[in-house]
Ligand SMILES: Nc1ncnc2c1ncn2[C@@H]1O[C@H](COP(=O)(O)OP(=O)(O)OP(=O)(O)O)[C@@H](O)[C@H]1O
């Protein structure tokens with residue numbers, strides 16, 4: 248009950264955030280130099296055509312009215328035509344988005360498992376060589392941009408050792424599974440094509456890992472330090488004093504409170520990978536949204552840019568809700584105070 | 590054949606590494622108690638009471654804590670030399686502890702039930718594990734024992750949902766749920782208002798007497814010591830400076846610090862006990878040489894600045910660590 252309350256409040260709040268974001272995007276799109284109608288029809292179209300398009304696009308109406316039309320279309324999934332591909336922006340996104348989503352989900356999974364795993368290991372073997380190696384990796388990982396890891400992995404694991412493929416989402420000779428979710432790994436499993444699944448998995452490992460490295464390093468650091476902090480808390484001393492075995496104290500009574508900061512930061516990191524995925528997608532020739540968004544920006548493709556930003560915003564908000572739910576599950580203090588003030 | 594004491598601490602030193610050096614907190618603590626005794630431990634804030642008790646259970650956070658020297662025996666076996674497995678036998682069923690601050694001692698992200706049931710489960714005989722139902726029943730019984738109403742609901746609650754008094758009761762219930770031979774109670778109820786503190790102490794006393802549990806009771810309030818203990822240790826700046834039967838200590842305190850404490854009693858209004866003695870506890874980074882009390886001692890003599898006073902036995906049960914008693918009894922040098 249209280250958790251449901253909490254959830255509803257978070258969702259309402261998120262809708263407002265997205266509305267705010269849409270207004271910002273709309274205003275920016277409108278104050279950019281250049282006439283959207285002229286851009287839509289091209290430089291050589293005669294003026295009367297442009298005027299007709301202006302009429303059609305409601306560009307002669309006051310701004311709030313224009314926003315109303317724009318929002319209505321956006322909610323229907325209609326962001327107009329892309330200036331570059333000359334196709335509806337929505338169909339472009341439908342094509343590129345699942346590729347990015349798959350990448351980010353895998354990288355998020357690797358960040359969570361790798362970061363928490365290394366952090367726990369480091370805290371467990373504090374001040375031994377294991378801890379030192381993890382800490383060294385953490386410092387390096389946090390300051391190194393993901394594309395450096397991408398290049399390193401391509402050269403070392405892909406090119407020199409040939410352990411992993413380095414281009415695209417599937418090998419050429421493998422046919423893609425029927426599209427259900429757009430996530431090739433998942434679609435392959437749904438279609439029962441295990442070989443295809445493995446091939447897709449092998450393709451996604453390196454780009455996902457490149458994207459995850461920074462977050463793994465960050466999460467390991469945060470987990471380690473919050474475990475170290477909590478280790479000197481009285482509730483740990485008390486659990487030990489009352490005879491609870493060390494492995495239960497560590498794996499349960501220390502781990503759970505220590506994961507709260509990790510999960511909060513992990514959420515931000517995952518949301519952020521969408522925006523930093525561009526270079527990694529480029530290096531691995533991964534047909535994703537980040538690459539599409541970047542290309543739209545280069546070409547001042549306003550419709551596409553608006554759609555991409557709005558989608559990124561929606562993802563950010565969604566990830567935040569998920570993180571809030573996990574944190575509330577981990578931390579009753581948040582859950583209870585949220586329920587009380589609801 | 591002599592039965593070994595229940596607990597014996599010999600020459601215990603505990604240091605804390607902090608920014609700027611080592612806090613040399615415990616400076617050769619000696620302590621002994623027999624089974625069935627009710628021992629009080631008094632001394633002003635920061636003198637090392639909690640540190641000594643945590644050392645007994647080996648739950649000091651290490652680092653920063655370090656034990657450069659000392660032995661702690663429980664029924665004749667050195668706790669500091671025990672393996673994790675042997676230690677596990679002692680914690681809970683042998684010795685359990687009520688921590689000073691119940692709010693800090695309860696894990697904020699687990700329900701009372703999750704914490705209490707874990708304690709009960711692991712302090713029962715591991716060769717014959719209890720069923721979850723039995724654990725649950727015992728958890729309910731533990732809460733009823735400390736006079737908490739609606740235990741089912743309480744087990745589902747989180748610490749943040751309880752009042753201070755309820756948290757304190759939960760902590761007492763938890764510490765007693767293991768059925769310990771020795772209970773260490775670190776200032777139970779201090780954070781609560783006086784009437785509730787009184788109820789809590791009454792309850793604790795009743796339970797301890799019913800089960801014939803040995804107890805070490807730490808407190809700032811001398812009235813409580815007088816009511817609840819047979820024998821008292823007085824601690825100052827990391828040393829046990831005097832020990833005597835409770836009656837005797839109140840009738841004829843010997844150590845200058847103990848006398849100061851006693852003088853402070855009438856003016857004791859919550860908080861410190863140092864009102865009767867000017868000055869404060871020394872800085873543990875650079876503690877004064879010789880007797881650690883000498884900067885504040887009204888009777889300090891020359892030797893106090895140079896040498897650490899040994900413990901002098903005034904009678905079978907009365908010992909005092911102060912040079913003023915060098916002629917009265919035979920000194921037993923402690924480090
Ligand atoms: N984890 C720690 N790190 C650094 N110093 C510590 C730590 N724990 C205790 N100390 C130091 O040890 C000294 C003794 O602390 P302790 O808690 O044992 O005192 P106490 O006698 O229990 O006092 P109180 O009556 O206030 O509870 C204090 O001066 C404190 O600064």
Ligand code: SF4
Pocket residue numbers: 844845846880881882883884886887888889890893898910911912913
């Ligand atoms: S040894 Fe000296 S300084 Fe210490 S209490 Fe006795 S008289 Fe005072």
Ligand SMILES: [Mg+2]
Pocket residue numbers: 638639640689775
């Ligand atoms: Mg204390």
